[in-house]
Amino acid sequence: MSKPTLNDILATNLASLMEKAGHTQASLAKLSGIGQTTISLYLNPSRRQPSKSGKVPSAKFGEVEALAAVYGVDPWDLLRPAGEASSTGRPVVKRGSLTDMHSASDEFPMRGSSDATSDSYQPGFGGNPPRLSRVPNIGHVARAGYSANDQExxxxxxxxxxxxxxxxxxxxxxxxxxxxxxxxxxxxxxxxxxxxxxxxxxxxxxxxxxxxxxxxxxxxxxxxxxxxxxxxxxxxxxxxxxxxxxxxxxxxxxxxxxxxxxxxxxxxxxxxxxxxxxxxxxxxxxxxxxxxxxxxxxxxxx
The missing domain is CATH 2.10.109.10 (Umud Fragment, subunit A)
Structure with a gap:
């Protein structure tokens, strides 16, 4: 079985995202700013006509970037076969998905020696568990650039x-x-x-x-x-x-x-x-x- 091309992988991933979001080619064209004819070619790469040299045109990165932005994923995720690990060797975690934080890679570990849900939880930075603020909105700080609470x-x-x-x-x-x-x-x-x-x-x-x-x-x-x-x-x-x-x-x-x-x-x-x-x-x-x-x-x- 031949290895799928990037055009084939993009077609599969894009079709899956469109189906989950309930998008048509027309609605995706409106959201992404890409022509509906171009989107149709992305979904049906076999229709692309090869150049005189025999090379089949590939997707433009700027358009892949625009399509990825519609679905809140990274552009390279659209070009990666489903289930394939990222370049770091870890499984790809899509935005909005859930993962087990105890098995996930953590570049900035703050876990204690025990499970956080246990009564015997002992944080690594003190004898008492941290107290988290219950204030739902910390407010916007004027002239502070990008606010820590960027919901406004x-x-x-x-x-x-x-x-x-x-x-x-x-x-x-x-x-x-x-x-x-x-x-x-x-x-x-x-x-x-x-x-x-x-x-x-x-x-x-x-x-x-x-x-x-x-x-x-x-x-x-x-x-x-x-x-x-x-x-x-x-x-x-x-x-x-x-x-x-x-x-x-x-x-x-x-x-x-x-x-x-x-x-x-x-x-x-x-x-x-x-x-x-x-x-x-x-x-x-x-x-x-x-x-x-x-x-x-x-x-x-x-």
Missing amino acids: FMPIPELDVRLAAGHLGIENYEETEIGEILFRRSFLESLKLPIERMKVVYADGDSMEPIIRNKGPMLFFEDPVTDVRKIDPRTVYAINLGGKMVVKCIQRDHDGTLLAKSLNPAHPPFPLKLDNGQDVRIVGRILWSPYDLRNGVDERLL
Whole structure:
């Protein structure tokens, strides 16, 4: 019997997770931001057409990462045969599953010499058993970064606005609030920016992949830039080109011309100017896509 390929393993694991969650290809496509046709190929690897060299295309890691995020597992768990041990030699424990803590590996042991449920329990660090607080919520500590009690969420307005990340143009530029998206308060505060100026918008196109996926959500921060000297080439900006909203990085050409730069090599840069005299305005920047973009993109992608 031939050994299953990674494509076969991914198909088996993905189908199992979809069945347990009650997902269809359409619902998974909506949750992951991956096209339904692509998901169908992942579930049916035999349909993939080999290249001219005879090699069968493999899954893109960025898409495997997005699928794993939907089900709360690590990307490599989707590519590991069921029941196979991890690279550490220990059985794989999926998030949300139960395990026997007395038989599990413990890198930071705090067990006593006896079973914790025994009346004769003797902790290794004292004669009396530890007293655990019964307070259900220790509260959020302001300006402390990621809170120890990270259960508080804040709503961010979701706008029916799509920023073009491909061809110039937009699907809809009516700034209509269509809902709210919940973010962890600790994450929003870690950005150290006014939260009231943050909005959720969506991408339209693939020119900023792999950082921004087509139809993927983005956390937009309203922050107009009027001084070209303050433009950072690693920052992802939201730009209004005479009423057409695009999301790009900005670079300066050798002659001083500002260029709108895509991350996808299939989309060449173009000058940030309009021949019809309409305004070009930098209206803000993207903080999250769901990549953390507060400090810009990796220079190797530019």
